[in-house]
Amino acid sequence: MNQDGLVNTADAQLFTDFNIGKITAFPACQKKSPCSQSGDVNGNTFVNQRDVLMIQDYILQKITLSADQKIRADVNPASGNGVIDIFDTLSLQDYIQGKQSSLPVCTAPPSITVFSPNGGEQWPIGSTQTIRWNTASKGGTVSIAILDYNKTTGDTNFTPYTITDSTNNNSYTWVVPSTFGGASSIGNNYKLLIGGYFWTDPGADRPGLIQDTSDAPFSIVAQ
Numbered sequence: 771m772n773q774d775g776l777v778n779t780a781d782a783q784l785f786t787d788f789n790i791g792k793i794t795a796f797p798a799c800q801k802k803s804p805c806s807q808s809g810d811v812n813g814n815t816f817v818n819q820r821d822v823l824m825i826q827d828y829i830l831q832k833i834t835l836s837a838d839q840k841i842r843a844d845v846n847p848a849s850g851n852g853v854i855d856i857f858d859t860l861s862l863q864d865y866i867q868g869k870q871s872s873l874p875v876c877t878a879p880p881s882i883t884v885f886s887p888n889g890g891e892q893w894p895i896g897s898t899q900t901i902r903w904n905t906a907s908k909g910g911t912v913s914i915a916i917l918d919y920n921k922t923t924g925d926t927n928f929t930p931y932t933i934t935d936s937t938n939n940n941s942y943t944w945v946v947p948s949t950f951g952g953a954s955s956i957g958n959n960y961k962l963l964i965g966g967y968f969w970t971d972p973g974a975d976r977p978g979l980i981q982d983t984s985d986a987p988f989s990i991v992a993q
């Protein structure tokens with residue numbers, strides 16, 4: 771079924787997944803690594819169940835792996851973490867069975883960077899300002915908030931004020947309000963926060979939060 775040369779429960783699982791609609795097709799042929807040699811632990815140019823079994827045997831201390839094999843086995847998370855554990859086997863299995871189109875280590879998360887305000891600005895109440903940021907991949911939605919570092923909330927050293935949810939197109943026009951949360955907005959210790967769930971971590975089965983803040987505080991001043 772998954773053409774790894776083994777007829778075992780993995781094939782039965784594929785049948786089950788197909789019958790209940792979790793997958794829409796069976797792996798048609800032997801898979802290659804989605805990047806360099808990641809996942810191909812035994813180095814035979816194919817990524818299949820034998821590689822998963824090698825990682826499992828390594829975790830159970832039945833076998834040892836060479837330094838290169840350890841690098842190829844560390845497919846999770848996106849940065850590779852130098853730890854070989856069950857999450858690597860689960861990600862590798864998802865890739866082999868077609869549930870994921872790549873391996874986490876082969877899918878670098880996009881970054882987001884706040885450009886303006888990025889620190890030092892003095893924005894008057896009532897003025898129209900352009901909040902700017904940059905993402906490698908546009909699309910989706912970002913949440914924009916102002917963090918007031920002069921006020922703590924719970925166990926955080928800032929108080930957030932939500933501005934809006936905006937299309938992730940790298941800019942948003944903002945009229946600086948006179949109040950935040952019912953109090954004057956005049957202050958000298960604000961940072962802008964931009965964050966969104968516009969990337970799905972293939973190893974986590976859920977969208978991962980990508981966010982950034984101003985590098986240094988900015989101020990809101992009187993009109």
Ligand SMILES: [Ca+2]
Nearest residue numbers: 810812814816
């Ligand atoms: Ca292999």
Ligand SMILES: [Ca+2]
Nearest residue numbers: 844846847853
């Ligand atoms: Ca790992």
Ligand SMILES: [Ca+2]
Nearest residue numbers: 982983984985
């Ligand atoms: Ca930043």
